[in-house]
Amino acid sequence: MTRRSWIGWQFVAPFLAVFALVFLAPIAYSAYLSLYRTKLIGGTSFVGAQNYTKALHDPQFWSAVGRVSLFLIVQVPIMLLLALLIALAIDSGRLYGAAFFRISIFLPYAVPAVVATLMWGFMYGSQFGLIRNLNEWFGVTLPDPLAPNLVLAAIGNITTWEFVGYNMIILYAALRVVDPSLYEAAAIDGAGQFRIIRAIKLPALRGPLLITTMFSIIGSFQLFTEPVVLRTIAPNAILTYFTPNYYAWQLSVGGQQFNYSATVAVVMGLLTMLVAYLVQARAVRKAV
Amino acid sequence: MRMTRRRALLGAAMSLTLLAAGCGSSDDGTDSTPAKTTVSDADVEAALQAGGNLTVWAWEPTLTKVVADFQIKYPKVKVNLIKNGSGNDQYTALQNAIKAGTGVPDVAQIEYYALSQFALSKAVTDLNTFGAKSLDGTFTPGPWSSVHAGDKIYGLPMDSGPMALFYNKEVFDKYGIAIPKTWEDYAAAAAKLHQANPKAWITSDSGDAGFTTSMIWQAGGRPYKVDGTTVSINFADPGTQKWTGLWQGLIDKKLLAPIPGWSDAWYKGLGDGTIASLVIGAWMPPNLESGVKAASGKWRVAPMPQWAAGEKVTSENGGSSLAVTEASQNKTLAYGFMKYATVAEGAQSRTDEGAFPATTAQINADAFKNKEFPYLGGQKANEVLAEAAANVAPGWSYLPFQVFANSVYNDSVGKAYTGGGTLQDGLKGWQDASTKYGQEQGFTIQ
Incomplete structure (x- = not known):
């Protein structure tokens, strides 16, 4: 009996080793780091939960959390709604060139985030970019998308462009596995397209929508690449504590505060888990 | 990308793991006795x-030729010159490598404003070991x-x-603007130019810590006072206010191009006349x-505009040294290369390539x-620049954590x-x- 159980462990051992090395170890090490403080003058000392107390009262950290929360509340519903509409349109079978549509909407997902942001950055430029050209062609003065009050929306636009296709593919794949005989039965019963969407397609999408919502929540809280790249052309609109990840990064690379940076990362990880859990719990309760 | 973001975070977590090796030192870097000379010139040779x-x-472009020449003179030395971004990007990479304890270069270019931070954290080595003291008088003051x-002595000056x-x-x-002799002239020129051509500006600025500190330096402000680990910071002094008075006027009248320095748009603007002048280092x-x-x-090139007509006061903006890292396994050889690049043939070769020397x-x-200078229409630009070097106002110091301070400059001044x-x-x-940062790092802030 013991022999058999060991064979099982041997099969999963390679996975467990890699999992422990690249996943558990960094988390444990971050947690360990967060209990210490290193000063330029005075060296390293154990400070217990002090870094956590500091994080809970750190206005810069909470401003970053507030910003990604706003981003989450506004950008994620817009993106998922768009993805849903496109998936339904492609699945309806009434769209000419559906395959082309599907690929071209998915394509931005294949563009690396850095490249996508650089590209949009050029378009957003009011000195040398597309905005300047538009202003000149039409004799107008468009608001600067890289101004402090608009830059979050500008980033939302970039991420929507990047991820609509990705979410659309997940939803579309779920629609493809619906048994066509259900549609035939509904048609025989005299149901129109919108009735079919409401009674058959949307219920079939409940699971995939939950998954895409989860991915999007995590993605929003981890917002990092786009602000970092845009900061070179909008240094005054994107602060060093623009998003929690940006803040953690700045703390370690700009300020050499590795311990506090680890604390911020741990707190943000817990917060993300909490929000994801609440959303899932709510979705499951509704489903029952 | 969702996946990329997750991967980036994982990468960050892994690099945190790598930091382990470098932690645990509790040396506070306040000891001020210089190292004894243990390596002679003959040992270096x-x-x-x-x-x-x-x-x-x-990242200094003229070093490429220096490295090539150096390897011809010393064929047994193989130099691997790596450009890791300029300024802060490189310091980030360097600090990370030092913390990680692997991949640390033997020699690093470090700007003067950042050197004390690296010295304080014992990242760079005291060159008194190699008798650098004997170079007194070799470099400009x-x-x-x-x-x-x-x-x-933590580095050898490379340029100034x-x-x-x-x-x-x-x-x-084209717009009939005379070379401004004073800052008053400069503000007038800014208004005249932008009025004549709304797509042209006297200069660009969207908040640059290095530029600001150099301008305050020239105006007579001394916001930082550093005495060992006791630091005072005060931007309310008259010199600072003199500069903010001038610059606030230019900002309010929208006379500065809102183009961040060193961006693609900035280079383009310098080329097509959008940005008509720069007050910047030699x-x-x-x-x-x-x-x-x-x-x-x-x-x-013309002399820096003055606060009072007839004066000749300048300040330093940037400028770098080469330093030997404490982690280098080959310090003597590294010092030999640095000396070649900053004092011997390298200094001449870099000057010929257009760099501004720090050697007398x-x-x-x-x-x-x-x-x-063919690029400058055949102008003998060094006459102007050498005079500027001779008239740098004394008494300035940077913070021992200026790299951090500069990294958060735009968070507050950007507004x-x-x-x-x-x-x-x-x-x-x-x-x-x-x-706040200084206090957290254990400095006494007055």
Whole structure:
């Protein structure tokens, strides 16, 4: 009996080793780091939960959390709604060139985030970019998308462009596995397209929508690449504590505060888990 | 990308793991006795002849030729010159490598403002070990004092950045603008130019810590006072207010191009007349030549505008040293390379390539002063720049954590450029952020 159980462990051992090395170890090490403080003058000392107390009262950290929360509340519903509409349109079978549509909407997902942001950055430029050209062609003065009050929306636009296709593919794949005989039965019963969407397609999408919502929540809280790249052309609109990840990064690379940076990362990880859990719990309760 | 983001976070977590090796040192870096000389010039020469591998992190373009020449002279030495981004990008990479304990270069280019931070964290080595003291008088006084912390010497000056006014003569001539002699003239020129052509600005600025500190330096402000680990920060002094008064006026009248320095748009603007002048360090010519080819022949150099007519006060802007890292396994060889690059043949070769030297021999040579710059329309620009080097105002010091301070500059002062406050308010915010950081790091802030 013991022999058999060991064979099982041997099969999963390679996975467990890699999992422990690249996943558990960094988390444990971050947690360990967060209990210490290193000063330029005075060296390293154990400070217990002090870094956590500091994080809970750190206005810069909470401003970053507030910003990604706003981003989450506004950008994620817009993106998922768009993805849903496109998936339904492609699945309806009434769209000419559906395959082309599907690929071209998915394509931005294949563009690396850095490249996508650089590209949009050029378009957003009011000195040398597309905005300047538009202003000149039409004799107008468009608001600067890289101004402090608009830059979050500008980033939302970039991420929507990047991820609509990705979410659309997940939803579309779920629609493809619906048994066509259900549609035939509904048609025989005299149901129109919108009735079919409401009674058959949307219920079939409940699971995939939950998954895409989860991915999007995590993605929003981890917002990092786009602000970092845009900061070179909008240094005054994107602060060093623009998003929690940006803040953690700045703390370690700009300020050499590795311990506090680890604390911020741990707190943000817990917060993300909490929000994801609440959303899932709510979705499951509704489903029952 | 969702996946990329997750991967990036994982990468960050892994690099945190790597930091383990470097933690645990509790040396506070306050000991001020310089190291004894244990390595003689003959030892250095022997190391150069014996050869070995050196890794050098630097972004200064003229070093490429120095490295090639060096390897011809010392064929047994193999130098790996790596450009890891310029300024802060490289410091980030360097600090990470030092924390990780692997991949640390032997020699690194470090700007004067950042050197004390690296010295304090024991990242770079005291060159007294190699008898660097004997180089007294080899370098011009400003840069030479910039590499000192007390009696310790943490780098060899590579170049220097006394400030001057670089201007696009074609644009100035077209709109009938005379070279501004005072800051008052400069503000008037800014208004005249922008009125004549709303798509042209006297200069660009969207908040640059290095520029601001250099401007305050020239205006007589001394916001930082550093005495060992006791630091005071005060941006309310009259010198600072003199500069903010001038600059706030330019911002309020929208006379500064809102183009961030060193961005693609900035290079383009320097080339097409959108940005008509720059007040910047004397190391600028090679950067113009390589980055703004379109404007070859159009730019000229003039002395930095003054606060009172007839004065000749300048300040330093940037300028770098080469330093040997504490982690280097080959310090003697590294010092040999540095000496070659900053004092011996390298200093001459870099000067010939257009860099602005920090060595008295090069700066006083007739060939240097009489050199004509084809890019600057044949102007003998070094006459202007050498005079600027001789007139740098004394008594300035940077914070021992200036790299951090500069990295958060735009968080507070940036608001002045986007219409959310004044420069003076922004500088107060910057002062508070720097004070808070200094206290957290164990400095005594007065």
